Amino acid sequence: MKTFGGPALFLDRSDINTDEIIPAKYLTEITKEDLKPYILEDLKLPGFDPKGPRTKSARVVVSRANFGCGSSREHAPWVFEVNGITAVIAESFARIFRQNMFNCGMAAIELPKAELDQVFSHANDADAAISIDIEAQSLTMSGGGKQKTFSFSLSPFDKALVLAGGWVDYADKNY
Template sequence: MKSFGGPVLFLDRSDINTDEIIPAKYLTEITKEDLKPYLLEDLKLPGFDPKSDKTRNAGVIVSRANFGCGSSREHAPWVFEVNGQYVVIAQSFARIFRQNMFNCGMAAIELPADKIDLLFSFANAADAKISVDVAGQILTVTGAGRKESISFEMSPFDKALVLAGGWVDYADQKY
C-alpha cells in the first residue's frame, strides 16, 4: 500500500511542465525504474538541486498553479511514483497530468491559493512533513513546532482510484 505523506519538497513556481518533471529524452526507457534518476532533472529554480537528498527523500510535492502542463505523458506521474512521491498538491493541475496521477493510484490535491500559501509558510522548516488521509480528505502539515490541518475535495471516483491503488487495481476489484 502506498503511503500518502512524508517530507515535503516545495517547488515555488506555477506552470511546471512535464518536460521539467521528466525530460523527453528519457521517454524511451523501458521500465519505470529506469526513469528514477531523472526526476525533475530540467527544473530550474533558485537553490533547487534535483539530485539532492531533499528532492530524493520527499514524499509530497507542493507547488503553485497549472502543475503538469505541457505534453500529455504518463511518464510524468510515473517518475514521481517510482521515487515514492505519491502526493502532489497544487492550486491547479493540467487535466491529463491530474488524471494520470489518479490512474496510477496517486493523489493530485487541488487547494485554493490561500491554502497553498499556508503550506508554503512551512517551506523554511527543515522538518516540514505532510500526512494525507485520502479517505477523510484531510491533510496535516507539520514543521518548526507548528501544525495545520486542511480539508480538500476529491471526487468519489478519483478517491476510489487512489484508495484502490490505481485504475488497474480498481478494475480488478470491481470487474
C-alpha cells in the same frame, strides 16, 4: 493500504511542465524504474537541486498553479511513483496530468491559493512534512513546531482510484 504523505519538497512556481518533471529524452526508457534518476532534472528554480537530499527524501511535492502542463504523458506521474512520491499538492493541475496521477494510484490535491500559501510558509522548515488522509480528505502540514490541517475534495471516482492503488487495481476489483 498505501500511506500518503511524508517529507515535503516545495517547488515554488506555477506552470511546471511535464518536460521539467521528466525530460523527453528519457521517454524511450524501458521500465518506470529506469526513469528514477532523472526526476525534475530540467527544472530550474533558485536553490533547487534535483539530486539533493530534499528531492531524494520527498514523498509529497507542493507547487503552485497549473502543475503538470505540457505533454500528456504518463511518464511524469511514473517518475514520481518510482521515487516514492505519493501526492502532489497545488492550486490547480493540467487535466491530463491530474487524471494520470489518479490512474497511477497517487493523489493530486488542489488547495485554494490562500491555504497553499500557508503550506508554503513551511518551505524552509527542515522538518516540513505532510500527512494525508485520503478517506477523510484532509492533510496536515507540520514543520517548525507547528501543525495545521486542511480539507480537500476528490470526486468519489478519483478517490476510489487512489484508494484502490490506481486504475488497473480498481478494474481488477470492480470488473
